Amino acid sequence: MNRAKRTQLRRRRDRGSQDWGVINQILDAGFIAHVGFCVNRQPFVIPTVYGRNKRTLYLHGSVASRMLRELDTEIEACVSVTLVDGLVLSRSAFDHSMNYRSVVAFGKARAITDPEQKVDSLRILSNHLIAGRWADVRAPNDEELNATSVLEFLVEEASAKIRSGPPQDDKSDFEWAVWAGVLPLEMRSLPPIPDGNLVKGVAIPDYVVNYDARLTRGPANL
């Protein structure tokens, strides 16, 4: 297939962007990617966490993971990240919409075999999810590293789509006597639940207490 066509914005060009600044901001705010690949003509879409460094996304999992093993065979992959920002309620059924930010990225993945690079990539992934955590925890030992597969997904092409703002009813529907507007939605943390076997006196780290800031803004630069 013609490569240029993968990210060509066919409709609603006002909602689309191929600006890397916009794309990276969405990738940094999210932490669940839906990774697509084809085995023969069968598509698979698997959710997974990820980290980002420039135009590389890091994916990880068990060495037994089907997804990671399939992706490491030089096949094309598609990674999609979606953030839901709200429901858009208009007067007409037709004009209902959603406020969202999404990225669809195309490229190929390959396994990282160098142990140092593997640890570096896992640290990037960990910091993407919860900056500061990596420095506090026991680092992976050789056995754990060998049981972990880490892939780098090189983004060749990507596009972002964003919808924000109020409903866009036709003026002819303005007289319809129903509430219209936006119901904003966002991911939020609830009070942390401590493990039952904590060492006496350990404090809840700031990166846990203040996690809502990461949910909104993406990871801090470390």
Place this chain on the structure above:
Amino acid sequence: MNRAKRTQLRRRRDRGSQDWGVINQILDAGFIAHVGFCVNRQPFVIPTVYGRNKRTLYLHGSVASRMLRELDTEIEACVSVTLVDGLVLSRSAFDHSMNYRSVVAFGKARAITDPEQKVDSLRILSNHLIAGRWADVRAPNDEELNATSVLEFLVEEASAKIRSGPPQDDKSDFEWAVWAGVLPLEMRSLPPIPDGNLVKGVAIPDYVVNYDARLTRGPANL
């Protein structure tokens, strides 16, 4: 490819389920699906809203939508729905995890052409997102219906994966003096933002005010 293999649980069978009750509960709690399909050997993963009736998912969009047109050509599709429930922080980097519920469903989609069935499907989809809204708004006219493509995705096979509960550190890591536990995450609504051109005196509907209940439990039965 062997069909049985698509949903075969290869690892962590404790986290997996092929129980339709469990699968439907997750599909009903979510409202964003990531839809995967292959064009030649190129995978695409596109986010979209959906509704459910028994083992059928309804997808909709513009008649110009590439995804909907591709899916209507009898190709295999994969629909993935993921709900994030929390971060699982263990003492070791290796044992970090996420609490989540996800469904991966396989099947084929086809366009609904009968206008009555099309409207029925759009009502199911609308009620899935926000039960009660459909009855309040202006129904789609012929022009709007003709501009809308609605697909029914018949789920042939599906599997759910769920992780919940505390971290599972090795006992040998219990003495590591770092906080461990779960940081629960959930989607929440913020105060609704009324449109600037509302008919004077219209009230905010209960289904908007009480939307957090739908976020937690899925759609009400209508």
